[in-house]
Amino acid sequence: MPRFAANLSFLYQDLPFLERIAQAARDGFGAVEYVSPYEYDKQEIAAALKQAGIAQALFNLPAGNWAAGERGIGCLPDRVDEFRLGIDTAIDYAKALDCPTVNCLAGLAPAGSDPNHLDWTFIDNLAYAAPRLADAGIALVIEPINRRDMPTFHLSTTEHAERIMAKVTSDNLKIQYDFYHMQIMQGDLIPTFERLKNRIGHVQIADNPGRNEPGTGEINYPFIFAALDRLGYAGWVGCEYKPSAGTSQGLGWMNPYRKEN
Ligand SMILES: O=C(O)C(=O)[C@@H](O)CO
Numbered sequence: 663m664p665r666f667a668a669n670l671s672f673l674y675q676d677l678p679f680l681e682r683i684a685q686a687a688r689d690g691f692g693a694v695e696y697v698s699p700y701e702y703d704k705q706e707i708a709a710a711l712k713q714a715g716i717a718q719a720l721f722n723l724p725a726g727n728w729a730a731g732e733r734g735i736g737c738l739p740d741r742v743d744e745f746r747l748g749i750d751t752a753i754d755y756a757k758a759l760d761c762p763t764v765n766c767l768a769g770l771a772p773a774g775s776d777p778n779h780l781d782w783t784f785i786d787n788l789a790y791a792a793p794r795l796a797d798a799g800i801a802l803v804i805e806p807i808n809r810r811d812m813p814t815f816h817l818s819t820t821e822h823a824e825r826i827m828a829k830v831t832s833d834n835l836k837i838q839y840d841f842y843h844m845q846i847m848q849g850d851l852i853p854t855f856e857r858l859k860n861r862i863g864h865v866q867i868a869d870n871p872g873r874n875e876p877g878t879g880e881i882n883y884p885f886i887f888a889a890l891d892r893l894g895y896a897g898w899v900g901c902e903y904k905p906s907a908g909t910s911q912g913l914g915w916m917n918p919y920r921k922e923n
């Protein structure tokens with residue numbers, strides 16, 4: 663049975679951040695994930711997780727100035743020092759929150775930049791981060807993001823992710839396979855997942871079009887969830903979608919997978 667994590671950067675937007683953790687637990691999620699914990703006191707988050715009895719599944723490495731539109735700094739040549747300092751911060755938070763996995767957002771390609779320079783910066787940064795995170799018992803993933811929502815994001819296909827991983831000589835680097843992004847970019851979701859299943863460290867879900875909850879678009883999530891079970895995926899399934907109405911009211915899609923069933 664899939665284990666669902668509530669992505670608090672998308673769900674429960676009507677609640678203050680820390681209150682989202684308790685609500686996610688009340689709604690039956692086993693874990694939470696979100697873009698960034700760094701704006702909050704890590705002990706406050708840890709206490710909220712403990713009080714709610716819910717796990718931390720994932721968050722991102724420090725990803726630059728999110729409010730200003732930055733979406734990661736992994737590939738940016740002028741931000742290497744900042745990236746590398748961020749690894750220590752991410753390890754500090756991941757240890758405090760008992761978070762098993764962190765995602766490295768590649769970043770938006772600056773206008774006129776050389777894709778090869780961005781690629782080698784990304785590779786060198788990942789080669790720096792992966793072993794340090796491994797030493798701390800934390801897995802590292804990279805996520806291809808679709809070019810419709812983020813036209814200049816530096817990583818948008820599994821093929822590119824595979825090329826990057828082939829050049830980073832660490833086995834502590836896998837793919838964050840977001841079914842929504844991959845439906846837009848490539849389709850062929852389960853054959854691709856099956857081919858890469860040993861190189862996938864986390865998955866996320868949303869339907870397409872609209873990035874709303876499962877059952878609102880073209881993706882057959884009952885088929886996807888059965889395939890994840892068949893293929894032995896034991897990680898968290900991050901629910902990173904925009905609720906069509908209220909988060910709790912829109913969780914009917916999860917009913918067949920609740921433990922009490
Ligand atoms: O946009 C997505 O999809 C993501 O998973 C990133 O925002 C990383 O959190």
Ligand SMILES: [Mg+2]
Pocket residue numbers: 805840866902
């Ligand atoms: Mg995602």
